[in-house]
Amino acid sequence: MKQIFLILQREFNVRVRKKSFIIITLLTPVLFAGLMVLPAYLMQRDDEQLRHIAVADLTAAYDSVLRSSPTLRFSYVHDTPVDELKTTFDKAGYYGLLVIDSVAGNPNPQLTMYARRQPPVTLLTMVESTMEKEVEGRKLSAYQIDNLDQIMASVKTKLRCATINIDSQGVEKRSSTMVAMGVAYVMGFIIYMMVLLTGNMVMQGVIEEKHDRVVEVIISSIKPFNLMMGKILGIASVSLVQIAAWVVLTLLLSSTAMNLLGADAAAQMMSSSGIEGVTDVAAQPANEMLEAIRNLDFGLIIGSFVFFFLFGYLLYAALFAAAGSAVENEADTQQLVLPLTIPMVLGLMVMLFTMKSPDSPLVQWCSMIPFTSPIVMLARIPFGVPTWELLLSGALLVLTFVGCTYVAAKIYRVGILMYGKKASLQEIWKWLRYKR
Amino acid sequence: MNLLETHGLEKRYGNYQALTDLSVAVPQGSIYGLLGPNGAGKTTLIRIINQITGPDSGEVLFDGKPLSSSDIYRIGYLPEERGLYRKMKVGEQALFLAQLKGLDRATAIKRLRHWFEKFGIQGWWDKRVEELSKGMAQKVQFMVTVIHEPELLIFDEPFSGFDPINAQLIRDEIMELRKNGTTIIFSTHNMASVEEMCDHITLINKSRSILSGPIDEVRRTHGSNVYSVAYRGSYERIAQTLQQPGSGIELMAHHTDGTTPVLHLRSALDSTNALLQQLMPLMEVVALNPLVASMNDIFITAVKDYNQAHGIKTA
Numbered sequence: 017m018k019q020i021f022l023i024l025q026r027e028f029n030v031r032v033r034k035k036s037f038i039i040i041t042l043l044t045p046v047l048f049a050g051l052m053v054l055p056a057y058l059m060q061r062d063d064e065q066l067r068h069i070a071v072a073d074l075t076a077a078y079d080s081v082l083r084s085s086p087t088l089r090f091s092y093v094h095d096t097p098v099d100e101l102k103t104t105f106d107k108a109g110y111y112g113l114l115v116i117d118s119v120a121g122n123p124n125p126q127l128t129m130y131a132r133r134q135p136p137v138t139l140l141t142m143v144e145s146t147m148e149k150e151v152e153g154r155k156l157s158a159y160q161i162d163n164l165d166q167i168m169a170s171v172k173t174k175l176r177c178a179t180i181n182i183d184s185q186g187v188e189k190r191s192s193t194m195v196a197m198g199v200a201y202v203m204g205f206i207i208y209m210m211v212l213l214t215g216n217m218v219m220q221g222v223i224e225e226k227h228d229r230v231v232e233v234i235i236s237s238i239k240p241f242n243l244m245m246g247k248i249l250g251i252a253s254v255s256l257v258q259i260a261a262w263v264v265l266t267l268l269l270s271s272t273a274m275n276l277l278g279a280d281a282a283a284q285m286m287s288s289s290g291i292e293g294v295t296d297v298a299a300q301p302a303n304e305m306l307e308a309i310r311n312l313d314f315g316l317i318i319g320s321f322v323f324f325f326l327f328g329y330l331l332y333a334a335l336f337a338a339a340g341s342a343v344e345n346e347a348d349t350q351q352l353v354l355p356l357t358i359p360m361v362l363g364l365m366v367m368l369f370t371m372k373s374p375d376s377p378l379v380q381w382c383s384m385i386p387f388t389s390p391i392v393m394l395a396r397i398p399f400g401v402p403t404w405e406l407l408l409s410g411a412l413l414v415l416t417f418v419g420c421t422y423v424a425a426k427i428y429r430v431g432i433l434m435y436g437k438k439a440s441l442q443e444i445w446k447w448l449r450y451k452r
Numbered sequence: 453m454n455l456l457e458t459h460g461l462e463k464r465y466g467n468y469q470a471l472t473d474l475s476v477a478v479p480q481g482s483i484y485g486l487l488g489p490n491g492a493g494k495t496t497l498i499r500i501i502n503q504i505t506g507p508d509s510g511e512v513l514f515d516g517k518p519l520s521s522s523d524i525y526r527i528g529y530l531p532e533e534r535g536l537y538r539k540m541k542v543g544e545q546a547l548f549l550a551q552l553k554g555l556d557r558a559t560a561i562k563r564l565r566h567w568f569e570k571f572g573i574q575g576w577w578d579k580r581v582e583e584l585s586k587g588m589a590q591k592v593q594f595m596v597t598v599i600h601e602p603e604l605l606i607f608d609e610p611f612s613g614f615d616p617i618n619a620q621l622i623r624d625e626i627m628e629l630r631k632n633g634t635t636i637i638f639s640t641h642n643m644a645s646v647e648e649m650c651d652h653i654t655l656i657n658k659s660r661s662i663l664s665g666p667i668d669e670v671r672r673t674h675g676s677n678v679y680s681v682a683y684r685g686s687y688e689r690i691a692q693t694l695q696q697p698g699s700g701i702e703l704m705a706h707h708t709d710g711t712t713p714v715l716h717l718r719s720a721l722d723s724t725n726a727l728l729q730q731l732m733p734l735m736e737v738v739a740l741n742p743l744v745a746s747m748n749d750i751f752i753t754a755v756k757d758y759n760q761a762h763g764i765k766t767a
Contacts (some may be wrong), residue, residue: 229534232531233534234552237553366460434531449466
């Protein structure tokens with residue numbers, strides 16, 4: 017035990033002290049925070065820009081229907097011919113030219129926006145919805161109904177379908193497919209990334225030891241199995257420290273950045289876009305989403321994440337260690353790494369499919385098979401998984417981990433002492449039958 | 453009193469027989485040479501003693517008791533394929549390896565300081581291994597092999613990669629360790645160092661022990677039929693006659709000592725008189741001396757004889 021700890025300590029210290037580790041650990045959160053904050057920042061910037069639109073109303077029926085807002089100014093131009101405007105509007109300081117025209121036989125006006133570049137969708141939506149409302153209003157008033165405003169107000173209807181998960185005891189929970197998908201995707205992806213990255217680190221570590229010829233010195237003091245486990249656990253703790261540092265730093269950085277950008281930049285974005293109705297439509301699901309997030313069983317999710325990450329990693333790390341022991345340098349690993357990567361990639365693909373139909377047989381099978389279950393089962397959990405399936409999947413994973421580690425240790429034990437050649441899969445198969 | 457004994461060790465790797473019925477007895481305080489051609493099974497035997505691998509059958513007794521896992525702290529091993537983590541600092545690495553051998557941190561640091569001083573390498577503590585030359589790295593290797601003051605030291609080809617000065621330094625250290633009561637096994641191809649240092653030898657060939665015992669005895673019993681003969685006469689004629697089958701005399705070497713040509717002969721004849729009778733018609737014998745065979749000759753002859761007797765072609 018003390019020896020495993022010594023190995024673990026060495027693996028940890030050597031990696032954590034590397035310059036590349038420190039740089040990656042510090043820079044990645046900056047990148048993450050940037051990815052979170054930058055789009056909001058850019059949209060905010062974009063919206064702050066005042067756009068001046070020239071309006072040529074050829075029908076002369078919609079004068080001053082379009083009203084200016086803080087970010088948009090509409091100027092109705094009457095005296096310049098449209099054809100001339102089309103070529104000169106930008107020189108006159110306009111962002112675009114909106115032409116309102118009528119078409120014979122069509123009661124609706126025809127709207128055309130001329131701009132030098134593709135205009136933003138918020139601008140178009142704003143123009144369309146304002147004009148739609150105006151036209152609708154005029155059509156309605158053409159029927160000359162009394163108390164039209166009252167009628168309109170009373171018939172105005174907005175419906176949303178809420179989703180609530182209810183169990184057989186009748187306990188209800190508000191849920192959100194969007195939230196479930198988001199959580200599933202993030203967790204599945206993190207596991208995929210970390211298992212592959214960390215597994216590769218284990219393999220490189222084994223190759224390094226073999227390449228530097230230090231391995232025989234070490235295994236005269238410690239059992240190969242303990243060396244392998246110490247290495248795997250040491251590298252796992254490096255990864256965990258890194259993930260923890262990333263989460264903390266990313267949250268810190270992004271919240272600081274958001275604060276610097278000004279409070280509730282997001283809300284401002286919504287309102288300043290000038291799309292009527294969007295604000296309250298967006299606000300409603302936001303509240304529901306928050307409730308749905310609150311209703312997620314975080315104990316279960318975090319517990320499962322830790323469990324499936326740990327055993328998924330251990331399972332693959334042992335196999336990566338075995339692969340590393342069979343070669344002398346990294347260039348030779350291709351052939352052996354491919355069979356290890358394929359089930360992971362398969363798991364990732366099935367995870368994406370889980371978003372579409374979380375209860376399909378393919379998803380169910382892949383959440384049971386231990387080589388894909390760490391990714392797929394985690395993706396299923398936010399959608400709700402029967403307890404027995406979860407337990408079965410976990411048990412299968414642990415059993416496979418034990419079995420695979422046993423096999424990997426056998427290969428590793430022989431492989432680390434084979435110098436100067438790269439073993440074929442056939443030879444590795446033979447090693448399995450060597451006695452201790 | 454034997455510190456280490458093996459009885460009837462057998463080891464197979466798939467279809468490859470690595471050890472067959474191998475027994476050795478290493479006396480306490482001796483320097484024990486394991487000789488043999490490449491692939492004979494020396495490293496397998498050493499790995500079994502270090503518990504890196506286990507025998508299929510047979511047993512290993514250490515200090516009179518079956519080898520147990522805690523015995524690794526009483527054994528020091530310098531493998532033939534040896535190295536250090538290239539990216540690690542010398543001191544840190546030596547400390548790590550010393551702790552793996554069961555030393556606590558404080559003792560390890562104290563002893564390492566002592567050895568660093570002894571080898572005059574105090575300045576290396578914070579150097580990375582990749583900055584060291586091969587010979588320098590080997591000094592560090594040697595140091596971590598003996599740092600836990602084991603009762604049994606095993607060196608696999610200890611002198612390969614050392615320059616003559618460092619090799620002498622290591623040789624002196626080994627002799628010093630032996631003087632302090634450490635038992636030493638070493639495996640080597642370097643016959644000169646075997647003659648110089650070893651008390652006992654075992655020659656392993658094709659997985660079996662084919663020659664074993666105290667080195668003086670081995671040299672006496674296996675060197676008794678080799679003679680050096682100073683002569684006058686025609687070398688061509690002598691060589692022709694001796695090479696005919698059934699002569700009972702094998703021509704081993706020919707050189708000129710000053711002005712007189714000298715032959716090295718191995719005789720299968722009963723006596724020196726019989727040998728003289730054979731030689732006299734061929735030459736004028738100036739001098740005839742029995743030779744104590746060099747370990748090199750014994751090694752080559754024993755392996756050749758064994759392979760011939762078992763119909764194995766010598767590579």
